[in-house]
Amino acid sequence: MAASLVLPKLVGQRIKRREDPRLIQGRATYVDDIKVVGMQHLAFVRSDIAHGRILSIDTSAADAMDGVEAVFTGAQIAELLAPMPILTPFPSPDHRAVAVDIVRYVGEPVAVVVTADRYVARDAADAIVVDYEQLPAVVDPEQAMTGTPVVIHADFADNLALPFLPGGTGVAADFTVDDTVVDQAFADAEVVVSQRMVNQRLAPTPIETRGVLAHFEPGKGTMTIWSSTQNPHTLRTFIATMTGLGQDQVRAIAPEVGGAFGAKINIYPEEYVAAALSKRLGLPIKWIEDRSEAFVATTHGRDIIGYVDIAARRDGTVVGLKLRLIADIGAYNMLLTAAIPTLTMQMASATYDIPAIRATLTEVFTNKTPTAAYRGAGRPEATYFVERAMDMLARELEMDPADLRRKNFITPDQFPYTTQMGAVYDSGDYGKALDLALQNAGWADLKKQRDAARAKGRLVGLGLSMYVEVCGVGPSSSFPSGGWEYAQVTIERDGRISATTGASPHGQGNETTFAQMLADQFGVPLEHITIHHGDTGVVKQGIGTFGSRSQAVGGTALHLAGGKVKVKMAKFAAALIEAHEDDLVFEDGMISVKGSPESGKSFADVAKYAYVPVPLPKGLDPGLSEEAFFEPANNTYPFGCHISMLEIDRETGEPTLLRLVAVDDAGHLINPLIVDGQIHGGLAQGIGQAMIEEFRYSEDGQPVTGSFMDYAIPRAADFPRFELDNTVTPTPVNPLGAKGVGEAGTLGSTPCVVAAAVDALSEFGVKHIDMMLRPEKLWRIIHGGQP
Amino acid sequence: MIPTAFDYQRATSLDDALAKLSASNGAGKLIAGGHSLVPLMKLRLSEPTMLIDIARIPDLAGIREQDGTLEIGAGTVHHDVATSPVLRQHCPVVADTAATIGDPQVRNRGTLGGSLAHADPAADYPAVMLALDAEIHLRSSTAARVVLARDFFQNVLTVDLAPDEIITAVRFAPVRAASYAKLYQRASRFAIVGVAAALDVSDGVIRSARIGLTGAVSHAVRLTTVEAALAGCEPTSRACAEAARLAGSDLEDINGDIHASETYRRAMIPVFTRRALDGALARLTVQS
Amino acid sequence: MAQVSVTVNGKTHTANVEPRLLLVHFLREQLNLTGTHIGCDTSQCGACTVLVDGRSAKSCTIFAVQADGSEITTIEGLARDGRLHPLQEGFWEEHGLQCGYCTPGMIMSAVDLLNEHPSPTEREIRDGIDGNFCRCTGYEHIVNAIQYAANKR
Numbered sequence A: 001m002a003a004s005l006v007l008p009k010l011v012g013q014r015i016k017r018r019e020d021p022r023l024i025q026g027r028a029t030y031v032d033d034i035k036v037v038g039m040q041h042l043a044f045v046r047s048d049i050a051h052g053r054i055l056s057i058d059t060s061a062a063d064a065m066d067g068v069e070a071v072f073t074g075a076q077i078a079e080l081l082a083p084m085p086i087l088t089p090f091p092s093p094d095h096r097a098v099a100v101d102i103v104r105y106v107g108e109p110v111a112v113v114v115t116a117d118r119y120v121a122r123d124a125a126d127a128i129v130v131d132y133e134q135l136p137a138v139v140d141p142e143q144a145m146t147g148t149p150v151v152i153h154a155d156f157a158d159n160l161a162l163p164f165l166p167g168g169t170g171v172a173a174d175f176t177v178d179d180t181v182v183d184q185a186f187a188d189a190e191v192v193v194s195q196r197m198v199n200q201r202l203a204p205t206p207i208e209t210r211g212v213l214a215h216f217e218p219g220k221g222t223m224t225i226w227s228s229t230q231n232p233h234t235l236r237t238f239i240a241t242m243t244g245l246g247q248d249q250v251r252a253i254a255p256e257v258g259g260a261f262g263a264k265i266n267i268y269p270e271e272y273v274a275a276a277l278s279k280r281l282g283l284p285i286k287w288i289e290d291r292s293e294a295f296v297a298t299t300h301g302r303d304i305i306g307y308v309d310i311a312a313r314r315d316g317t318v319v320g321l322k323l324r325l326i327a328d329i330g331a332y333n334m335l336l337t338a339a340i341p342t343l344t345m346q347m348a349s350a351t352y353d354i355p356a357i358r359a360t361l362t363e364v365f366t367n368k369t370p371t372a373a374y375r376g377a378g379r380p381e382a383t384y385f386v387e388r389a390m391d392m393l394a395r396e397l398e399m400d401p402a403d404l405r406r407k408n409f410i411t412p413d414q415f416p417y418t419t420q421m422g423a424v425y426d427s428g429d430y431g432k433a434l435d436l437a438l439q440n441a442g443w444a445d446l447k448k449q450r451d452a453a454r455a456k457g458r459l460v461g462l463g464l465s466m467y468v469e470v471c472g473v474g475p476s477s478s479f480p481s482g483g484w485e486y487a488q489v490t491i492e493r494d495g496r497i498s499a500t501t502g503a504s505p506h507g508q509g510n511e512t513t514f515a516q517m518l519a520d521q522f523g524v525p526l527e528h529i530t531i532h533h534g535d536t537g538v539v540k541q542g543i544g545t546f547g548s549r550s551q552a553v554g555g556t557a558l559h560l561a562g563g564k565v566k567v568k569m570a571k572f573a574a575a576l577i578e579a580h581e582d583d584l585v586f587e588d589g590m591i592s593v594k595g596s597p598e599s600g601k602s603f604a605d606v607a608k609y610a611y612v613p614v615p616l617p618k619g620l621d622p623g624l625s626e627e628a629f630f631e632p633a634n635n636t637y638p639f640g641c642h643i644s645m646l647e648i649d650r651e652t653g654e655p656t657l658l659r660l661v662a663v664d665d666a667g668h669l670i671n672p673l674i675v676d677g678q679i680h681g682g683l684a685q686g687i688g689q690a691m692i693e694e695f696r697y698s699e700d701g702q703p704v705t706g707s708f709m710d711y712a713i714p715r716a717a718d719f720p721r722f723e724l725d726n727t728v729t730p731t732p733v734n735p736l737g738a739k740g741v742g743e744a745g746t747l748g749s750t751p752c753v754v755a756a757a758v759d760a761l762s763e764f765g766v767k768h769i770d771m772m773l774r775p776e777k778l779w780r781i782i783h784g785g786q787p
Numbered sequence B: 001m002i003p004t005a006f007d008y009q010r011a012t013s014l015d016d017a018l019a020k021l022s023a024s025n026g027a028g029k030l031i032a033g034g035h036s037l038v039p040l041m042k043l044r045l046s047e048p049t050m051l052i053d054i055a056r057i058p059d060l061a062g063i064r065e066q067d068g069t070l071e072i073g074a075g076t077v078h079h080d081v082a083t084s085p086v087l088r089q090h091c092p093v094v095a096d097t098a099a100t101i102g103d104p105q106v107r108n109r110g111t112l113g114g115s116l117a118h119a120d121p122a123a124d125y126p127a128v129m130l131a132l133d134a135e136i137h138l139r140s141s142t143a144a145r146v147v148l149a150r151d152f153f154q155n156v157l158t159v160d161l162a163p164d165e166i167i168t169a170v171r172f173a174p175v176r177a178a179s180y181a182k183l184y185q186r187a188s189r190f191a192i193v194g195v196a197a198a199l200d201v202s203d204g205v206i207r208s209a210r211i212g213l214t215g216a217v218s219h220a221v222r223l224t225t226v227e228a229a230l231a232g233c234e235p236t237s238r239a240c241a242e243a244a245r246l247a248g249s250d251l252e253d254i255n256g257d258i259h260a261s262e263t264y265r266r267a268m269i270p271v272f273t274r275r276a277l278d279g280a281l282a283r284l285t286v287q288s
Numbered sequence C: 001m002a003q004v005s006v007t008v009n010g011k012t013h014t015a016n017v018e019p020r021l022l023l024v025h026f027l028r029e030q031l032n033l034t035g036t037h038i039g040c041d042t043s044q045c046g047a048c049t050v051l052v053d054g055r056s057a058k059s060c061t062i063f064a065v066q067a068d069g070s071e072i073t074t075i076e077g078l079a080r081d082g083r084l085h086p087l088q089e090g091f092w093e094e095h096g097l098q099c100g101y102c103t104p105g106m107i108m109s110a111v112d113l114l115n116e117h118p119s120p121t122e123r124e125i126r127d128g129i130d131g132n133f134c135r136c137t138g139y140e141h142i143v144n145a146i147q148y149a150a151n152k153r
């Protein structure tokens, strides 16, 4: 049999996505698109005050409403649900899915209603009257740390969730601190630049809000729970624990997920409540979050204050860095809340060879929505603090910001490089990324353009930022629910391939990239492969998609599982062809002896034989299905350089982004088209943070940006065309050499845009501007005030 | 978000609408494009018990020219105003203003009458209606009356409109030398300040200027000080800049919010007044 | 209850509905046309965009009763005889989507945009999708997708 077609290699190609046909035709199934017979709707009554004691809850009007199945107060829910679990090792206050006696942020659930009709659910929730005794609220973390005007959780003096976590040079494993080296570095320094910076609170706002449908089947004793989540396996674990079921009795499904950006990692009160009530009432129960709810009930991101001191010699050599972090984590610890700011600490060395670093972290409770991961999760904050400080240093030393960076880079020969924070950077060539970015931007010429514009009175500025991020978690020591990923590859009886992956995507395109890998690995057409994900009933194990890990960790697990099947398939083929397995090649849908394609057997023939093996080759079991768990020995550390040009309207302070040049290095790329999309999305969010996004509260804890009327997210007209390019520095950590790219765009863009704004306003003597770049703030600088 | 329940009636003609409105004894609430009302109802900030739909009344929509006067039916959607050839030719400022409202979908549904009746302090149309000295035509089941724009806008969301009245149209003499300048609130895209300026120039002299301001105070107002300063000036950029400096200086109770403090808003009034005047001047040049 | 009769993707549906039923819920819950999405409650995100009598409109800001007698096109009605609409093709070719949640609304807005501006400039495209939020793509590939469709027509 001769090969009928020649298949091109797909890895590295800009292949259009396999998930798109359903999405562009409105045929995809998101959680709100699912209906189960008998389904009830859940609605939450939420606190409209930031801090208060619940005096009474009058549910009588709701109880009496036509179509209302049940009403539960927090106290009643507490009989069904243990306190909210967390995954971090720090002490945490009692947190109930529905508040029992005290509410601590606007949006905290206080009661729930279950009705057959979504509209009636809202009517009933609105008919519940909650009477509170108002307590003082605190929204400023530095104020909260004084313990006044109020302590939010009785056992947490001065509102300190995590009083003090030291890291860096001279910190022992038991957290004892020896400051000698750091102090000496600062004493010897010729210049020290210090700045307090705020990395402001953001609302992640995936366009699909959260939603859940829990279906407990009485008699069968099993629970199926669909949720718009990033990690169905983690959901399964916690739903089982919280509802008293075994993990074998819970099937968690992440259907199509409409964006997540870290905000759908957490397992939320609403998921537990829906599951518990479904079990209790024996009814399928759906809850879909309103956008107004999402702004207060879905975890926020960032919100860290950084006190940065950077010490250097006059020639630009950085000799020391201090980073004192105060993270405002909101009212409670969620699953991973406490861990996110530790990533900021971990990345304090950025791309630089800094000999002495002291980073410390304090986490503080305030009367706000809890924080957790948001795209980048801790690393954009680190990048921002260090890059802003480098920029200020460059300005202080009157050095070109690129030259200052270059002078301090960790050089290629230093990898693997262990930073003072203990991170082991896998590989990197920062100079190369910088050079390419400078070249693509036309840096020297850009400076001339800027100066020419300035000469005409325009306020034009340039910004440059490097970044390195830690991603591709594990190993397991670095992630509390496990740092591995799982995959299974099955050659079906007809020779087609089914694969499952624990990396449950929500827009990342894994169905395409993973199929590209398998297509090359097996030499079969893409169309013969189906990637299954997002269903614990189908995918036996998994961790999930976050931290830019799905390709580096999930992709590798798949590659390994594929490799195992391939070995076995080769043995069957060898028996069939009567050749030696080592002489076989998998190409163009055939398995044949190298150099003699006519000897080949089709995939279908070999598969058929493997499932009806007469005779059964010695030492082989029937079937072609293998699984693999992959745990990387280390994280990966992608990096890059972003450059921006920005103009500020002198009269109004309105900033306009004119150019954004990005060079990113994520190692080997499976599908550059998808990678471009990931970078674009990251840039949009990073620029959004710099320019227009900020979640704000009034002093009494009322959200003042609780809808899209006041919380801006970028629109198409806000951006110029992005200018992308990449360098390729593979990682040794996994056999694919892939590092992960999901978050990268949010790291470099934010500080480089702020740097450009500062540069544009340099004539006014400004050295730093806190985000966001609110026009009024810029206008005030221009007109003589302070930002 | 889900609105509270209500009854619904669709009016087939203006008379039908007026009859339904008066029969409702104050309970009836008009709905045109619904793009101010429905969002409020969904958030339960407005809970009418009866809606009377006037969106399909044939004569309520449309842009007409009559004896040198332009008339825009109250039911005309923003998109149709923004793209109207008649307006583009004779009074482009109105089309420009409509084009700054919301986004394409909003412009496809929202109506002029709804915008004026709702009178959001940050809405765009009121400024241009003031600059054009437009007449706002009202009808009830018993009477018709005309209110000048400058008398119509009275306070936050408050206009000279009785519960049983319907805005039928606005009418104005077209001005080519007019333009609208808007500082966008970056989330909602409503106006932080919006200024519409219209110039009447003959023989190289500004005979009169009319300037409408929105976004800055509780309701749209005329900038009479600037208008007075411009009267009799030469139509130059410099004269306009000079006069614009005064803009808003006599206004009290300037709005302040998280997007723009009172100080900033106040400072933006002259800036956008000058920009609007410059825009008007540019049209003058094109004209002559 | 009020009676509505609407033609959706060429098929006429008559139903008795509560006047407060939003068009988007009518389409999704009653007609099971779940391609039209909901992303906000303040009429801004555009995820719910459909064509009402040929013009793009946010179906979350229209009561079903207001649409009585109208012709509605949803994302499900765009492909004809198994052939993708040029915009659908463009979004696929140019990777104009990631999570896909904004995509149906985005495409419906783009249909209206191209009806008005058959050969739009990049500026017109970006302004034309002003009423549609995408949190995933940074919009650039969406712009490319619309350009692709414009070039195709």
Ligand SMILES: Cc1cc2nc3c(=O)[nH]c(=O)nc-3n(C[C@H](O)[C@H](O)[C@H](O)COP(=O)(O)OP(=O)(O)OC[C@H]3O[C@@H](n4cnc5c(N)ncnc54)[C@H](O)[C@@H]3O)c2cc1C
Pocket (backbone or CB within 6 Å): B029, B030, B031, B032, B033, B034, B035, B036, B037, B038, B039, B054, B074, B075, B100, B101, B102, B103, B106, B109, B110, B111, B112, B113, B114, B115, B116, B117, B118, B122, B123, B124, B125, B161, B165, B166, B167, B168, B188, B189, B190, B191, C042, C043, C044
């Ligand atoms: C996302 C979004 C963005 C927006 N951005 C802007 C913007 O940038 N600038 C701006 O100016 N506006 C903006 N708007 C508001 C928009 O212009 C509204 O369409 C307009 O304000 C109301 O017109 P409507 O026909 O939709 O009125 P409706 O919502 O139907 O009615 C509004 C009010 O007017 C009354 N009413 C309606 N018609 C009449 C009539 N003929 N006579 C008497 N009373 C009547 C109603 O009873 C109701 O009280 C925005 C709206 C949205 C949803």
Ligand code: FES
Pocket (backbone or CB within 6 Å): C037, C038, C039, C040, C041, C042, C043, C044, C045, C046, C047, C048, C049, C058, C059, C060, C061
């Ligand atoms: S759901 Fe309609 S605009 Fe957001």
Ligand code: FES
Pocket (backbone or CB within 6 Å): A207, A258, A259, A507, C096, C097, C098, C099, C100, C101, C102, C103, C133, C134, C135, C136, C137
């Ligand atoms: S593709 Fe996810 S919101 Fe646009």
